[in-house]
Amino acid sequence: MSRVQLALRVADLQASIDFYTKLLGAEPTKLRPGYANFAVAEPPLKLVLLEGDEKQSTVLDHLGVEVADSDTVYEATRRLSELGLFTSVEPDTTCCYATQDKVWVHGPGHEPWEVYTVTDESPTLGGAEDGDELNTCCGVETTATTGS
Numbered sequence: 001m002s003r004v005q006l007a008l009r010v011a012d013l014q015a016s017i018d019f020y021t022k023l024l025g026a027e028p029t030k031l032r033p034g035y036a037n038f039a040v041a042e043p044p045l046k047l048v049l050l051e052g053d054e055k056q057s058t059v060l061d062h063l064g065v066e067v068a069d070s071d072t073v074y075e076a077t078r079r080l081s082e083l084g085l086f087t088s089v090e091p092d093t094t095c096c097y098a099t100q101d102k103v104w105v106h107g108p109g110h111e112p113w114e115v116y117t118v119t120d121e122s123p124t125l126g127g128a129e130d131g132d133e134l135n136t137c138c139g140v141e142t143t144a145t146t147g148s
Helices: 013-024 070-082
Strands: 003-010 030-032 035-040 045-051 059-066 088-095 098-106 112-121 134-137 140-143
Touching (some): 045 059
Parallel strands (some): 059 112
Antiparallel strands (some): 035 045, 098 112
16 A cells, blocks of 8 residues: 655644644654654555644645655656666664665755655664764755663
């Protein structure tokens, strides 16, 4: 099954969780420090909430297509490359408290899109284990945090 992903950077994570729980009629699938996601069956949607600057309005962080397996990611990489789109491949990467295979492209307005699959869970937001170490997750530099 594939579903579209919408990742938002929000000022107030808890208020956003409360709002989207009501709007979508679903509880978050994963809650971690500074992070929540909803895996909605109908309409098929993965909504990701990333804690942002408390003084900034909600902004689009990135878009994505979650797919069933790594073979589908590799096929998307091949197809997008053949179409002349610049791709950035991230096999076996840690992002959003999960291990993923993914490929990135950018739309004409520079909006980042990822095609990805989750291969395992991870205790960290990004690849770094040290809470003070900077790393990249979803194409954005973040401070790694550990959580349950």
